[in-house]
Amino acid sequence: MLWFDVFPGKRVLLVIGVCEKLRMVIANCLYQEEGTNAMKKKCKRSLNLLSLILSWQFIMSGPALAYIDPGTGSYLFQMLMAGLLSSMFAVKIFWRNIRVYFSRFFSQSDSQGHENE
Amino acid sequence: MKTSDQVLASSFRDPSGFLFVSEEILYRQVNKVYQEHYCHLIKSGLYDSLIQDRLLIPHQEVLDEFPSNADVYKILKPEAIPFISYPYEWCFSQLKQAALTTLEIQGRALAHGMILKDASAFNVQYHLGRPIFIDSLSFERYSNGHPWVAYRQFCQHFLAPLVLMSYCDIRLNQLMEIYLDGIPLDLTSSLLPWSSFLRFGVLSHIYLHGKCQKRFSSATISSTSGSVNNNAMLGLIDSLKTTIDQLQYKHRESLWSSYYTDNTYSDEDMTEKVVLVGRVLDEIQPETMWDLGANTGRFSQLAAERGIKTVSFEGDPVSSEKHYLTCDESKEKNVLPLIMDLANPSAGIGWAHQERQSLVARGPVDVVLALALIHHLAIANNVPFEKIAEFLSSLCETLIIEFVPKDDSQVKRLLSSREDNFHDYTQSLFERAFETFFRIDQSIAIGDSQRILYIMYSE
Structure with a gap:
């Protein structure tokens, strides 16, 4: 088991981060030397591709255990969307709580008003 | 065992x-x-x-x-379910309610430390007027952080057909009969109009999800390494629920959905027909009935009021949708409206043609009611009387069938744009063909309409 399996939620970001850092270090070393713009572009493209491949190789490993095919893309899509869906859900719950609080607050003040009348 | x-x-x-x-x-x-x-x-x-x-x-x-x-x-x-139906036989609202039921179950499962390991639309059945989950083995213990294994299946089985029915055409649920594991998301994306992608749920769960499936189809994945925390999982379920909740079928009238109000029959004839059919059902007292060509279910309702378990088959999805919404509103437990083209009824499909049963294999039934149907099969679809009689005899023990003569306005409507070469379409030849497979017990004229109601028993 790899050490970052202990923190599975951060695995994707960690791997992408490490690959991106690696890409930047190599690119900086290469760009310090003189070269044509075309060569620089080609080099950048190759490194981007390498970074992507390395990321997926780290993320996608091991056998699937489900009895139905979860679909690699579907599995990955959930991981990619996790942050966004989580934040959207948190905001939704937050607003719902605020609405519930104010609706209770106003209904209480309404009932108090009626009692005073 | x-x-x-x-x-x-x-x-x-x-x-x-x-x-x-x-x-x-x-x-x-x-x-x-x-x-x-x-x-x-x-x-x-x-x-x-x-x-x-x-x-x-x-x-x-x-x-x-x-x-x-x-x-x-x-x-x-x-608990026994009297009739098994399939998603490609459901109208829009039936599929929508089945999807929301599945999500409700998924939400409750998560709250109890479990998750649905599959989300097939075939795991939901209509029983006593409501969708109910039938697979007790679909639950497994949930390890926090793991993605939902059945997310792809849910999107393909429920979301894709619903989105297509809502944005494109209500008849597109028929794709579920071709794609038994749900409609592929790339196909769904290609059929949807651009305006549908303005909805976050459609854009993400259909379009981007489909793109992701295509791009990473050959990669391998570990189900032991998860990265979807509990909040994200709840967010995913909530997002799917919101997307499905917002989907609406924009009601458009079809040729047949206003049949009862837009025809040339007098009110007296229709009332007499209702009384006659009710009286016949009281005499026979069946437990189960199939109403073939049920339209919006006026006669199925007669059976339901008498406690008869009725399945109403109708080829027009708009009429079936209307019928289901009426049943849903009145919380009707005895009627199940389904979409079925009787000229091409559901076949045995899936592995070895046996995974999903044909219509005939799900019978026989006590009574078949076939009102205002014979001219659609014999004239509009060119099916000879003998073949109709043979098919109906394989479905039931008792047949209540209405003969519609050639002089009838509805038959004239069918013949208005084609040559009349239906010389065999007569009452006597109808009786002769049906007598091969049934014993005709009664024939009753319906008011002044020239239509005849027959009660026959299978030989």
């Missing part, structure tokens, strides 16, 4: 167990590999919670009635 018992042809994919029939009663075997998950389903209170709200089919444990073997952990006897 005894040696004489028969395993259901559709129950072979899940290693957790299978369905079998013993002495005409359906049972489910739970294998030992599923023991941990089954115990958690019962002990966590999830089973009771789902049963209480009629979301899951209740069962009894009957292990003592069967000989034991090395694989068996439990034998369950689920």
Whole structure:
């Protein structure tokens, strides 16, 4: 088991981060030397591709255990969307709580008003 | 399971167990590999919670009635469902309610530390007027952080057909008959109009999800490495629920959906027909009935009022949708409206043609009601009387059928744009053809309409 399996939620970001850092270090070393713009572009493209491949190789490993095919893309899509869906859900719950609080607050003040009348 | 018992042809994919029939009663075997998950389903209170709200089919444990073997952990006897229907026979609102039921179950499962390991639309059935989940072995213990294994299946089985029916055409649920594991998301994306992608749910769960499937189809994945936390999982379920909740079918009238209000029959004739059919049903007192060509279900309602379990088949999806919404509003428990083209009824499909049953294989039934149908089959679809009689005799013991003569305004409408070469379409030839397969018991004229109502018994 790899050490970052202990923190599975951060695995994707960690791997992408490490690959991106690696890409930047190599690119900086290469760009310090003189070269044509075309060569620089080609080099950048190759490194981007390498970074992507390395990321997926780290993320996608091991056998699937489900009895139905979860679909690699579907599995990955959930991981990619996790942050966004989580934040959207948190905001939704937050607003719902605020609405519930104010609706209770106003209904209480309404009932108090009626009692005073 | 005894040696004489028969395993259901559709129950072979899940290693957790299978369905079998013993002495005409359906049972489910739970294998030992599923023991941990089954115990958690019962002990966590999830089973009771789902049963209480009629979301899951209740069962009894009957292990003592069967000989034991090395694989068996439990034998369950689920509550019987009189008629099995399939998603490609459901109207828009039926599929939508089935999808929301599945998501409600998923939400409750998560709250009890479990998750749905599959989300097939075939795991939902309509029973007593409501969708109910029938697969008790679909639950497994949830390890926090893991993505939902059945997310792809849910999107393909529920979201894709619903989105297509809502944004493109209500008839596109028929794609579920071709794609038994749900409509592929790339196909769905290609059929949808651009405006639909302005909805976050459609853009993400259909379009981007489909793109992701295509791009990473050849990669391998570990189900032990998860990165979807509990909040994200709840967010995913909530997002799917919101997307489906917002989908609407924009009601458009079809040629047949206003049949009862837009025809040339007098009110007196229609009233007489209602009284006649009611009287005949009172005489026969069947337990089950199929109403073929049910339209918006006026005559199915007559049977339902008498406690007869009725399945209403209608080829026009708009009429079927209207009928279902009426049943849903009145909480009707005895009627199940389904979409069925009787000139091309549901066939036996899936593995070895046996996974999903044909219409005929789901019969026979006590009574078939075929009102204002014969001219559609014989004239609009060119089916000879003999073939119609033979088909109907394979479906029922008693047939209530209406003969519509050539002089009738509805037949004239069918013949208005084509040559009349239906010289065999006469009452006497109709009777002769049906007498080969049935014994004609009664023939009653319906008011001044020249139509005849026949009551026949299978030979």
